[in-house]
Structure formats: C-alpha cells, structure tokens
Amino acid sequence: MSIHRRLALHLVAVLSCCAAAAGFLPAQSPQIHEYPIPTANTQPEDITHIFSYAYFTESAVAKIGKIYATGSVQEFATPTPNSRPAGIAAAPDNSAVWFTEARVNKIGRMTTDGAMTEFPINNIYADPIGITAGPDGNFWFTEFGGNSIGRITPDGTIAEFPVPGVGPATGNPELITTGPDGNLWFTLYNGNSIGRITPGGTVTTFPVPTPDSHPQGIVAGSDGNLWFTEHTGNKIGRITPTGTIVELAIPTPNSVPDGIALGLNGSALWFCEVQGNKIGNITFGTPAITETPVPTQNSAPVRIVLGPDGTPWFTQFNANKIASISQ
Numbered sequence: 001m002s003i004h005r006r007l008a009l010h011l012v013a014v015l016s017c018c019a020a021a022a023g024f025l026p027a028q029s030p031q032i033h034e035y036p037i038p039t040a041n042t043q044p045e046d047i048t049h050i051f052s053y054a055y056f057t058e059s060a061v062a063k064i065g066k067i068y069a070t071g072s073v074q075e076f077a078t079p080t081p082n083s084r085p086a087g088i089a090a091a092p093d094n095s096a097v098w099f100t101e102a103r104v105n106k107i108g109r110m111t112t113d114g115a116m117t118e119f120p121i122n123n124i125y126a127d128p129i130g131i132t133a134g135p136d137g138n139f140w141f142t143e144f145g146g147n148s149i150g151r152i153t154p155d156g157t158i159a160e161f162p163v164p165g166v167g168p169a170t171g172n173p174e175l176i177t178t179g180p181d182g183n184l185w186f187t188l189y190n191g192n193s194i195g196r197i198t199p200g201g202t203v204t205t206f207p208v209p210t211p212d213s214h215p216q217g218i219v220a221g222s223d224g225n226l227w228f229t230e231h232t233g234n235k236i237g238r239i240t241p242t243g244t245i246v247e248l249a250i251p252t253p254n255s256v257p258d259g260i261a262l263g264l265n266g267s268a269l270w271f272c273e274v275q276g277n278k279i280g281n282i283t284f285g286t287p288a289i290t291e292t293p294v295p296t297q298n299s300a301p302v303r304i305v306l307g308p309d310g311t312p313w314f315t316q317f318n319a320n321k322i323a324s325i326s327q
Contacts, residue, residue: 029292030292031326032292032294032295033071033323033324034299034316034321034322035067035072035321035323036321037058037065037075037321041061042060042065043058044059044320045058045085045302045317046086046099046130046303046315047088047313047315047322048089048090049090049305049306050112052068052307052308052309053066053067054305055067055090055110057085057086057087057099058075058085059086060084062081062083063085064108064110064116067322071322071324073322076114078101078108078116080104083102083108085099085108086100086102086129086130087099087131089131091154092137095111096109096110100128100141102127105120105126105128107119107128107131107139107141119158121143122158122160123160125145125146126148128142128143129141129173130174130186132178134178135178135184138152140152140176140184142173142176142186143160143173144173145172146160146162148160148162148173149161149203159201161201161203163205165205171190171191172191173188173195174216175187175218180225180226183199183241184196184197185218185220186218187215187217192212193207194206194215194228194237194245204243208245208247210235214230215230215233216228216231216259217257217259218260219261220262222267222284224241225240225241227260229257229260230247231257232256234249236248236250236257236269236282238287248282250273250280250289250291252276252291255273255274255276255278256274256276257273258274258303259302261305261312262306263281263310263312268282269281269284270304270325272304274301274317275300277293277301278293279291279292279312294316296319296321299316300318301314301316301317301323302314311324311325
C-alpha cells in the first residue's frame with residue numbers, strides 16, 4: 001500500500017488521553033541532518049542497517065539504496081523492473097539485506113556487495129510489505145493483499161499462514177517485528193488489531209481500543225512490551241505479550257505516525273510523523289513524548305532505524321532524502 005494511498009484516507013479527529021498516563025517530559029533537542037538521494041523521485045520507504053551503513057528501499061524506482069556515515073549514497077537496481085521494494089531487514093550475520101517487492105510478489109535478498117536474488121511468493125495477490133528477521137533463523141513478512149504472514153528460510157523456501165477472521169479487504173497485515181517473547185508481532189492496518197504469530201504458525205489477534213486507528217509500525221521495547229503507531233488514531237500504542245493495550249496521544253494533531261524504532265541503549269523510542277513532518281521521541285517509565293520538526297517542509301518521514309553507533313536514520317518519502325539524528 002503506497003504512502004499516497006494511506007495519506008488519502010480520512011484522518012479521524014484526535015481523541016483525548018489521560019494526562020497522567022501520557023506524563024509528557026522534556027528531552028534533549030536532537031539535530032536532524034538530511035542527505036539527498038542521487039536518483040530523483042525515488043520515494044524511499046523502509047530502512048535498516050548493517051555495520052556503519054544504512055540500507056533503504058526506493059519504492060518508486062525499484063532500487064535498494066546504501067548510505068554511508070558521510071551521507072554519500074550508492075544504489076542497486078532490483079532484477080525485476082517496477083518491483084516496488086517496500087520493507088527491508090538485515091540478516092543477523094550482517095551478510096545481506098532481505099526486502100519485499102510488493103508489486104511483483106517476491107522476496108529479494110541483496111548481499112553487501114550488491115548481488116541480488118529473488119524468490120516468488122505462491123499467492124499472486126500477496127502484496128508483501130513488512131519484513132523482519134525472526135527468532136528462528138528465518139525471515140517473516142506480511143502479505144497486505146493476501147491477509148497472511150509469510151516465512152522464508154535462508155535458502156528461499158516460503159510458507160504462508162493466513163490470518164484468521166479477516167477478509168480480503170478487512171485485515172491487511174502491514175509491518176512486523178520480533179517480540180520479546182520469541183514470537184512475531186504485526187499490525188493489521190484495516191483490521192484495527194495487533195497480531196501475534198508463533199514460529200510454528202499459530203496466529204492470535206488483539207483489537208486496538210481506538211476505532212479505525214489503522215495501526216502501522218511496530219517494535220519491541222526494552223520494557224518487555226511491543227509499541228506501535230496508529231496512523232489515523234494519532235496515538236502510540238503499547239501492548240503487553242498477553243495482549244493488554246494502552247494508548248498515548250501524540251501532541252501534534254493528525255500527525256499520521258508511521259515507523260517506530262528502539263533508541264540508544266533501549267532508553268527510548270523514535271517514531272516518524274508523516275503528516276506532522278516531525279520525529280517523535282518516547283521515554284520509558286512514565287511514557288513521555290517530545291517532537292522535533294524535520295527541516296524540509298512536507299518531507300513525509302516514514303520509517304526509522306537505529307544505527308550501530310546509536311544514530312537514528314530515517315527515510316523522507318516526499319523529499320527524496322535520507323536523514324540522521326544527532327543528540
């Protein structure tokens with residue numbers, strides 16, 4: 001599902017949240033540094049890292065980008081034209097990145113020297129979006145159109161697990177991460193739920209309290225819970241491994257939160273505000289949200305990842321840039 005389609009959705013009004021639960025506290029002001037991508041209008045989407053490099057998907061031009069700490073960018077075209085690479089994840093051994101190709105229903109693998117291999121998904125309606133390294137040595141991905149969760153082994157063998165209780169246009173798994181409990185957790189964008197799948201393929205779903213919140217990004221926190229963004233709910237959600245959900249309102253109205261990542265030493269979380277054009281930061285303990293504006297107007301920050309040196313990197317979908325944050 002493209003960012004433009006998501007932004008075309010009606011943005012619901014901001015619902016109030018208990019101030020005591022939010023407990024907003026001040027934080028240090030981070031500095032944002034932006035770096036242009038050589039190819040024009042790439043619509044950079046997801047981002048991951050290996051060593052001191054960040055790798056990202058260029059959804060509009062079917063390329064994988066690699067950005068160095070200096071800000072210089074190298075690009076690699078996918079074997080299949082117009083493949084729309086979407087999600088991306090690093091292999092645990094740092095030998096390669098794995099990515100989804102939404103338009104052509106394939107999973108791609110690229111080594112650190114740029115060699116690519118593609119693996120077709122059985123379901124021609126899969127529309128794979130998110131991908132993550134699993135606790136079992138495999139990679140797990142979401143099928144937005146197929147309403148399933150996929151698993152691919154390092155040698156390219158794919159298995160698919162339907163999400164129960166959802167129809168073709170009512171579930172739509174979006175992004176996925178490994179949880180602290182050894183299971184995979186994912187968002188159901190149109191199902192308004194958070195899903196959990198065991199490495200054996202058993203799926204359980206938990207409804208989000210805010211109606212039509214369109215949950216999007218998800219990450220494991222250092223507090224033993226999962227944290228997720230609500231695209232149209234304008235909130236950050238926290239779900240325990242047993243399924244209890246608490247929501248925190250974002251200060252900026254209609255911010256359209258998207259990607260979310262764990263911060264340095266697990267001390268906080270970072271998230272992107274597509275419509276708000278800001279980067280948010282959440283502290284643990286008594287949760288606290290602060291926001292930093294992105295220098296380029298209407299840049300649409302989308303996904304974010306923490307680099308190995310503690311520097312967060314994020315994609316700017318409309319600005320055709322990659323940015324880093326110094327603290």
